[in-house]
Structure formats: C-alpha cells, structure tokens
Amino acid sequence: MQTIHGIAKLCSLQNSLADYLMPSSKVISIKDLSCTRGDNQLFDAVNFSVGLGQCLHVTGPNGCGKTSLLRLIAGINFAEHGEISWNSKDTANNSDFHRECAYIAHKEGLKNELTSIENLRYYQQLDSGVDEVALDDILDKMGILKCADLLAQQLSFGQRRRLSFARLLIADFTLWILDEPFTGIDTSGRNLIESLCVEHLENDGMIIMTHHQSLVDSPLNQYRSELTLGHA
Amino acid sequence: MSNKGARVSNKGARASNKPINTLSLYFQREWQLMFRNTSSLIQPLVFFVIIALLFPFSLPAEGELLQRIGGGVIWVSAVLATMLSLESMFHSDYQDGTLEQMLIHPRSLSLAMLGKALAHWTATGLILTLFSPVLCVTFNIPNEQIWVLFAGLLLGTPSLSLIGAIGAALTVTLRRGGVLIAIVILPLYIPILIFGAGMLTQSAQGLEVASQLYALAAILALSITLAPFAIAGALRVTIN
Amino acid sequence: MNPISATWNFLSNTYHRLGSPREFYTISRYTTPVFGILFLTLSLIGTYFGLFVAPADYQQGDAFRILFVHVPVAWMSMFVYVVMATAGAIGLIWRIKMAFVVTICSAPIGAAFTALALLTGSIWGKPIWGTYWVWDARLTSELILLFLYFGVIAVYYAFEERKTAEKATALLSVVGVVIVPIIHYSVEWWSSLHQGATVFAEGGPKMPTEMLLPLAFMAVGFMFFYGYALFLSMQNRVLENEHKSRWVREMVISQGKQ
Numbered sequence: 108m109q110t111i112h113g114i115a116k117l118c119s120l121q122n123s124l125a126d127y128l129m130p131s132s133k134v135i136s137i138k139d140l141s142c143t144r145g146d147n148q149l150f151d152a153v154n155f156s157v158g159l160g161q162c163l164h165v166t167g168p169n170g171c172g173k174t175s176l177l178r179l180i181a182g183i184n185f186a187e188h189g190e191i192s193w194n195s196k197d198t199a200n201n202s203d204f205h206r207e208c209a210y211i212a213h214k215e216g217l218k219n220e221l222t223s224i225e226n227l228r229y230y231q232q233l234d235s236g237v238d239e240v241a242l243d244d245i246l247d248k249m250g251i252l253k254c255a256d257l258l259a260q261q262l263s264f265g266q267r268r269r270l271s272f273a274r275l276l277i278a279d280f281t282l283w284i285l286d287e288p289f290t291g292i293d294t295s296g297r298n299l300i301e302s303l304c305v306e307h308l309e310n311d312g313m314i315i316m317t318h319h320q321s322l323v324d325s326p327l328n329q330y331r332s333e334l335t336l337g338h339a
Numbered sequence: 340m341s342n343k344g345a346r347v348s349n350k351g352a353r354a355s356n357k358p359i360n361t362l363s364l365y366f367q368r369e370w371q372l373m374f375r376n377t378s379s380l381i382q383p384l385v386f387f388v389i390i391a392l393l394f395p396f397s398l399p400a401e402g403e404l405l406q407r408i409g410g411g412v413i414w415v416s417a418v419l420a421t422m423l424s425l426e427s428m429f430h431s432d433y434q435d436g437t438l439e440q441m442l443i444h445p446r447s448l449s450l451a452m453l454g455k456a457l458a459h460w461t462a463t464g465l466i467l468t469l470f471s472p473v474l475c476v477t478f479n480i481p482n483e484q485i486w487v488l489f490a491g492l493l494l495g496t497p498s499l500s501l502i503g504a505i506g507a508a509l510t511v512t513l514r515r516g517g518v519l520i521a522i523v524i525l526p527l528y529i530p531i532l533i534f535g536a537g538m539l540t541q542s543a544q545g546l547e548v549a550s551q552l553y554a555l556a557a558i559l560a561l562s563i564t565l566a567p568f569a570i571a572g573a574l575r576v577t578i579n
Numbered sequence: 580m581n582p583i584s585a586t587w588n589f590l591s592n593t594y595h596r597l598g599s600p601r602e603f604y605t606i607s608r609y610t611t612p613v614f615g616i617l618f619l620t621l622s623l624i625g626t627y628f629g630l631f632v633a634p635a636d637y638q639q640g641d642a643f644r645i646l647f648v649h650v651p652v653a654w655m656s657m658f659v660y661v662v663m664a665t666a667g668a669i670g671l672i673w674r675i676k677m678a679f680v681v682t683i684c685s686a687p688i689g690a691a692f693t694a695l696a697l698l699t700g701s702i703w704g705k706p707i708w709g710t711y712w713v714w715d716a717r718l719t720s721e722l723i724l725l726f727l728y729f730g731v732i733a734v735y736y737a738f739e740e741r742k743t744a745e746k747a748t749a750l751l752s753v754v755g756v757v758i759v760p761i762i763h764y765s766v767e768w769w770s771s772l773h774q775g776a777t778v779f780a781e782g783g784p785k786m787p788t789e790m791l792l793p794l795a796f797m798a799v800g801f802m803f804f805y806g807y808a809l810f811l812s813m814q815n816r817v818l819e820n821e822h823k824s825r826w827v828r829e830m831v832i833s834q835g836k837q
Contacts, residue, residue, distance in 0.1 A: 145740060146823070182443045184579050187742070202445035210443060214436025220375035229368060232359050233444060505754055509747055513737055523730040523751060526723050527758050530765035537772055558761065569754050572671075576746040577738070 133194055133207075133281055134158045135180070135313065140189030142175045149175055150336050153189070159281075162304070162314040162330045164322055171337035173317040174212070174286055180315060181210040181284050206234075209280040213287065215271035219260035223251060223270050226259055227277065234278040241277075249273045250299065268292050272300060275307075283307060285316040301326050361446045365454030373462055379427065383463040384470060386420040391474050402479045409478030410488055410539030416474075417467050417492060418499060418528050424463050425503040425520055428455070429511040433578070438511070442578060449567040456504040456570065457497070464496025480539075487542045491535040494555040501566035502527050508573035531558060598675050600817045601826050607810045614807035618800050625796030633789045642706040646790075649699040651798040652692050653717065655805060656724055657759070659689030663731070664756035667749030677813075679745035680820070682752060683735050684812040688805060690728035696721045716770035720763050727755050741820070 136156040142149045149172030157163045165173050178184040180191055182198060182205060190197065193204040217226045227242050246252040249269045254262055262270065268291060275283055283304070289297050304314055308330045322331060373379055394412045395405060432438040441451055471492055475485045506524040510516030538551040596602040629647035636643040663685040670678030700718045701711045712718070734751050738744035821827050 183439050185575075205443055205445040208443070210440070212436065212439075214434075214439065216436040216440045218372060218431075218435060218437060220372055225371075232364060233446060236359070502758075509734060509751060510737070512743075516737075519733055519737055522726070522733050526726040526730065526762070527755070529723055530758070530761045533765040533769045537769055540772060554765070561757075561761075565757065569750065573747070573750055576750055577743055579740065579743050 132159050133313075135198075135282060135315075136190075136192050136195075137180070138190040138192075140176070140179065140186060140191065142172050142179060142184075143187075144172075144175065153334075153336075155332075155334060157282075157313050157315060157332075159311040159313060160308050160330060161332065162308055162316065162327055163334055164327075164331050165315065165317045165334045165336065166319060166321075167336035169319070173336060176336065177210070177212070177284050177286050177315065177317060181208065183210075207279075207281040208284065209275050209282070210284045211271055211275065211286065211288065213290075215267055216274070217259045217267060217271060220258065222256050222258055223262065223266075224255040226270065227273055230274050231277050245273050245276045248276065250295075265292050265296055269296060269299070272303070275303070281312055283312065283314045283316075285314065287317055287319070289318055305330075361450040362454045362457075365451045366458045369455055369458030370462075373458075379424075380462055380466075383420045383424045384466050386423050387416050387467045387470070388474065390419050391416040392477075395477075406479045406481075407543075409475065409480045410484070411536045412478065413471055413474050413488060414492070414495075414532055414536040417464070417471075417496060418525075418532060420467060421463050421496065421499045421503060422521060422524060422528075424459070425500075425507045425524070426510075426517045428459055428504060428507045429574075433511050438574065439578060442575060448571040448574065452504065452508075452570040452574070453501075453563070453567040456501045456566065459504065460497045460500035464492070464500055468492040468496055484539055484542050487538050487548055490552060491538045491555060494552065494559055495531045495535045498531055498555070498559050498562040499528060501562040501570075505566060505569045505573055508570045509577060511574065512577050512579075531555065534558075598677050600677060600680075600821050601824075603677055604814060604817055607814050611807055611810040611814070614803045614810065618803035618807055620800075621796050621803065622800030625793045625800055628789075628793035628796065633793055642703065645699050645703045647793055647797050649696060649703060650794060651801045652699060653696040653721060654798060655801050656689055656692040656696050656721060658802075659685050659692060659805060660724065660727070660752070660759060661756060663689060664752040667752040670749050671746065671753070676820075677817075679749055680813050680816050681809070682749050683745065684809055684816055686728055686731045686735070686748075686752075688808050688812070690725060690732065692801075692805075693721050693725040693728060697725065714770060716767045719770065720766045723762050723766065724759070727759070731755070 134156055138154055140153045141151040149170075153176070155163065165176060167173055175184060179186050180198075185199075192198060193201060193207075196204075198204045218229075221229070223246065224242055227245065228237055231237055231242060243252065243255070246255050249272060251262075251266050251269050251273070254266055254270075259267065259270065272288070285304075288300055288304075292300070304316075305326050308314060308327075314327075314330075322328060391412055394408065398404060398408070429438060432441075441448060468489060471488055472485050475488060480488065503520070503524050506520040506527075507516075509523065510519050513519065534551045534554045538548045541548050541551065593606070597606060625647065629644055633644070633647075635641050663682050666678045666681035666685070669675060670682065697718060700715070700721065704713050704715075704718075705711055731748055731752050735744050735748045738747060818827055
C-alpha cells in the first residue's frame with residue numbers, strides 16, 4: 108500500500124525575509140505530523156514551518172486531509188503523532204498561541220439569532236472590551252455595514268462569509284488559518300479577501316490556507332509556498 | 340448605503356475596559372440567545388406539567404394516594420423535563436461552529452461551560468422550581484411540605500443541569516444522542532432524586548429534613564466545582 | 580541490588596512492557612492460562628468448603644450458602660468498576676493506549692458480575708422472603724451499577740471513530756466512579772427509610788472462620804477469573820486494533836501455515 112507523504116515545494120520567494128529569521132520573530136513549525144481517520148491514514152510525516160510574512164497554501168484532492176491538517180494546527184483536533192510548535196513551544200494548552208491564532212472554516216461560527224453586529228460584538232468581547240466604532244469600521248471594510256442590524260439568518264451566503272471573515276479584523280491575530288476562503292463568494296468578495304490577506308502578510312502576519320485550485324494568478328502568489336497532500 | 344454616522348459612539352467609555360468575566364459573558368449570552376428563541380424557555384415547563392399530570396390519570400386519583408406519591412411524581416417530572424431539554428444545550432453551538440471556536444479560544448472552557456450550565460438551569464430547573472407550588476396544590480400536598488419540596492428542588496435542579504451537561508457534551512457529535520443521554524445520565528441522577536423526594540417522606544412523618552438538604556447542597560457543591568471540567572473534557576474528547 | 584529493589588524493578592518493567600500492544604500480547608499468552616487455572620482451583624476449593632464444610636446458618640438453613648457466590652460477585656462488580664475507571668484515568672492523563680483497552684474490555688465483564696450479583700441475590704431472596712425481588716440496599720445499588728455499566732458500553736459503541744470512543748468511555752467511567760460512592764450511600768439511606776432491617780445478613784467481624792475462609796477463596800478465585808477474562812478479551816481487542824501492523828500480520832500468516 109502506497110504511503111502518503113506530504114511534500115513541501117518552495118515556489119520562488121521574492122521575499123528574502125524567509126531566509127533570515129531573527130530570534131524574536133514568530134514561527135509555527137510542524138514536525139512529523141500524521142493523521143488517521145478511522146482506518147485510513149490521511150497523511151504521514153508532514154514537516155514545514157511558516158514564518159512572518161509567509162503564506163502556506165495547502166492543496167490536494169478531496170479527502171486528502173487538508174481540513175484535518177488545519178484543524179490539527181488550530182488545536183481543535185488532537186495530534187496523536189507529531190509536534191506542532193509556536194515559537195518553539197508546543198501549541199497544546201498554549202494560550203499565547205491561541206491568542207494569536209484565528210481559525211475561519213466552513214462552519215462560520217455565527218449565531219443565526221443574533222444580528223451581524225451582535226455576532227461581531229461577542230467575538231470582540233471575548234478578546235478585549237467592546238469598541239463600537241471599531242465594529243462599524245470593520246463591517247464597513249467588509250462591505251456589509253448595511254447588514255449590521257440584520258439577523259445572521261437573513262443574510263445571503265456571501266454576506267455570511269464576509270461576516271465570518273470580519274472576525275479576523277477584531278483583534279491583532281498573527282496567524283490566520285483559513286479553510287477554503289474563496290469558496291462560495293463572488294468576485295468582489297474574493298478580491299476583498301485577497302487584499303485583506305495581502306495586507307495582513309505585509310504587516311508581518313502569517314497565513315495557512317487551503318484552496319483546491321491554483322493560486323498562481325492571485326496577488327498572494329509572491330508570498331506563497333505550496334504544500335500538496337495526497338498522492339504526489 | 341452607509342448609516343455609519345447614525346451609530347452612537349461610546350468608544351471613549353468602553354475601549355479601555357477590563358475584558359468581561361468569562362462566566363458572566365457566557366451566562367448573559369445564553370440568555371440573549373434564549374430570548375430570541377422563546378419556545379426553548381416554555382418547553383421545559385410544559386413538559387414538567389404534562390408529565391406530572393399523567394400520573395393522576397393513570398392511578399386511582401384519591402386524594403390520599405396522590406398526596407403520598409405527589410412529591411415523588413413532581414421530582415420525577417422535574418428530572419425528565421430537565422433531561423429532555425439537555426439535548427439542545429450544545430446542539431446549535433456545535434452546528435454553527437461556535438463551539439469549536441470556544442475550544443480554541445484562550446479563555447477557560449470550563450468557566451464558559453459553567454456559565455452555560457447555570458444559564459440552562461435558570462431557564463429550566465429554576466422555572467420548574469418556581470412553578471412547583473402550583474403542582475403541589477393539584478396533588479393535595481399540605482402547605483408545610485410545599486416549602487420542603489421547593490427547597491429540595493432549588494438545591495437539586497442545578498446539579499441536574501450540571502451533571503446533565505456532561506451527558507449532553509459527550510453526545511453532542513452524535514446524531515441520535517437523546518436516548519444515549521438518558522441511559523448515561525439517569526443513573527447519575529438517582530442520588531438527587533432519592534434525597535429530594537425522600538425529604539418529603541421524612542417530613543410527612545414529622546421528622547427533620549436538614550440532613551437531606553445538606554446532602555443535596557453537598558452534591559451541588561461537588562457539581563459546581565467538578566462538572567465544568569468534565570464538560571470541557573467531554574467536549575474536547577468528542578469534537579475531533 | 581537488594582531483593583526489594585530488584586522486585587520493584589521487575590514489576591515496573593513488566594508494567595511498562597504491558598503498555599505496548601505487542602508486548603502485552605506476548606505476556607498475556609503465558610499469563611492467561613495461569614489465571615484460568617488459578618481461578619478454577621481456588622473457586623473449586625472455596626465451593627467445596629462453602630457447600631460442605633461451613634456450618635448451616637441457624638436462621639436460614641442451607642439457603643444462605645449462596646452467599647459464597649453472591650458476596651464475592653458483588654465485590655467484584657464494584658472492584659471492576661474501579662479498575663475500569665482507574666484505567667480510564669490513566670489513559671486520559673498519560674495517553675497510554677492499552678489503558679483504554681483495559682477500560683473497554685472490563686465493562687462487559689463488570690456488567691456480567693453485576694448481573695450475576697442481582698441473579699444470586701434474587702435467588703437468595705425467594706426462600707427467605709418469598710419474593711424474587713426486594714428493594715434491599717445492596718440489590719438496588721447493584722441495579723444502578725448495572726445501568727452505569729450499560730451506559731459505558733453504549734457510549735463506546737455510539738462513536739464511529741475508535742479513538743474518540745475510547746476517550747469518551749474513559750471520561751464517562753471516571754465521572755461514574757466519583758458518583759458511585761454517592762449512589763451507594765444515598766441508596767443505603769433510602770432503604771433504611773423504607774425497609775428497616777437489612778434483608779441479607781452480611782455477617783461482619785463476627786463471621787466465623789469457617790464462613791470467612793471459603794468466602795476469601797471464592798473472592799480471590801473470582802479475581803483471577805476477572806484477570807483471565809480480561810486478558811482474553813484484551814488479546815482480541817489488541818488484534819482488532821492493531822490489525823494493520825506488521826507483527827499482527829506476520830503472526831496470522833505464520834499461524835495460518837501451521
């Protein structure tokens with residue numbers, strides 16, 4: 108039976124920051140991570156590191172474990188084999204890591220009974236005090252200020268996606284973990300998210316994301332490294 | 340169309356606040372959600388009354404028999420009504436992804452779960468307790484024993500919510516979790532039932548009930564301190 | 580090295596070896612038959628003493644002799660629950676796979692002991708009190724314990740993913756073990772409220788040696804039965820869990836060729 112290996116391919120990086128890591132800069136490293144679901148081994152012996160200003164694009168066919176990998180990094184799934192470290196400290200029970208990490212997935216994390224602004228306010232309350240002006244600014248930046256007082260269940264799918272991404276702007280998260288961010292969103296929405304990501308990377312952020320298609324043509328390409336799971 | 344200017348800015352007043360306490364944040368949030376979904380507030384009470392009222396129909400409804408079984412019937416109804424409302428405790432949070440965000444947030448998951456369980460109690464057990472004197476009247480329970488039942492329910496129902504939340508957390512990812520919650524939780528409820536309903540038997544014989552109240556209070560103390568960790572543990576173990 | 584530390588080293592080495600599925604399987608091939616033989620001898624001795632040597636009770640006549648099965652089996656039902664919960668705790672805290680196997684394999688055995696305690700209790704009750712069931716403190720506790728075991732088994736089979744099932748089962752058994760003493764005392768209080776005197780005379784420090792000795796033999800014998808049944812069951816489960824690993828495949832192939 109063919110073993111499944113993760114292969115890290117470095118695309119040409121114009122940003123030489125990656126080669127020169129200062130001791131105080133933040134890095135997330137994954138060593139020897141493997142994941143089994145039921146009787147299937149999804150992936151095995153995955154190794155990579157992501158530093159500031161870098162974006163890791165995880166691709167592969169359906170069912171190869173892209174979402175599982177992201178969930179392992181985010182901390183929802185427990186890693187039976189392998190190590191995930193943030194600045195050389197294990198990420199399990201590491202509140203410093205979780206404070207700096209934001210995870211956006213297919214399940215949006217929005218309550219249907221609350222309005223858009225109430226949903227955002229809850230996340231803002233979790234991290235710091237409530238700041239109404241900042242909430243308005245974030246909704247405006249995501250282009251859904253007009254939906255601020257609509258219940259989440261009344262929003263269209265694209266508006267809900269924008270609202271779930273609005274969460275990234277609530278606090279200063281270093282690592283963004285995004286699962287299929289460009290799915291189910293229209294072109295203007297996709298451009299908005301891409302520009303947000305580029306802005307984040309320019310400001311010393313990191314992104315780990317999955318997307319099943321190629322990102323060669325997107326503005327993210329210059330920051331991007333690719334990791335392909337599944338049969339090579 | 341922007342209505343940006345229409346919002347009142349209280350940036351100066353709130354931006355420098357200390358972060359809100361986890362327990363009160365989740366307690367308030369649960370109530371905010373429940374007010375938007377009012378059927379969830381009424382259902383436990385309706386279950387409670389209907390289950391209790393089934394008994395006079397199924398038994399020879401003489402005053403004395405009802406009086407003797409009334410305390411037990413009301414307690415069993417409270418237990419079953421609480422249990423029926425447990426399944427929905429984590430269901431919607433799990434479906435929309437909010438629960439997973441709670442798992443990876445640096446704030447203490449155990450405190451959040453304590454807040455949720457206490458909010459659940461105020462929406463189920465507390466309301467049942469407040470309504471119980473009315474049911475006592477239908478069962479011809481004498482006045483002196485109504486307060487005994489009330490005190491017992493007041494001390495016992497929070498434990499029901501807390502211990503029940505452990506079962507709800509274990510089964511949150513399962514599709515047909517309701518039956519499993521019953522199998523898992525009902526044996527754990529039996530001590531509370533014994534002490535709570537036993538209080539009425541004792542007081543009917545004219546004896547002191549203080550020790551049963553202490554026992555219920557002790558179970559409550561144990562539940563408040565330990566159950567939140569079990570609930571958080573159950574969530575981390577099953578959500579994968 | 581003095582003999583005490585040598586023994587300690589041997590025991591702790593064996594304990595660590597048991598933590599690996601393959602080592603456990605090898606060790607259990609030898610220890611399981613030993614457990615079985617010990618169970619048979621000890622319980623046969625205990626049965627002989629209990630049936631023929633111990634004097635008849637002045638109140639109950641020969642009917643009380645079922646105590647020699649009922650009491651050890653009831654003890655075992657509680658002992659197995661504690662072992663199950665301890666193994667669950669060890670598995671959760673130190674992440675040892677074999678501890679979870681102990682937990683899930685103990686559950687049906689413990690349930691069987693509990694059911695046996697209920698059965699022998701009700702058989703005992705018939706000649707003494709005329710009914711097959713009395714709401715006695717011990718019998719009622721055993722009944723609740725049976726439902727706790729059912730809950731643990733039900734939770735294990737409810738999950739599709741084995742690792743999740745193991746951890747959920749371990750968590751539930753730990754929660755249960757905290758509540759079991761509470762259940763025990765609350766049922767005792769409840770039965771004193773309704774029943775008055777205990778139905779089954781347990782005896783106590785006043786139990787004559789002729790009764791105590793067979794009881795001890797039966798108790799230890801059943802303990803070895805638990806070990807025998809547990810190790811057999813664990814062997815099966817280890818093979819199931821590790822069916823993809825090389826040592827299992829090699830063993831199956833080599834045994835198939837015989």
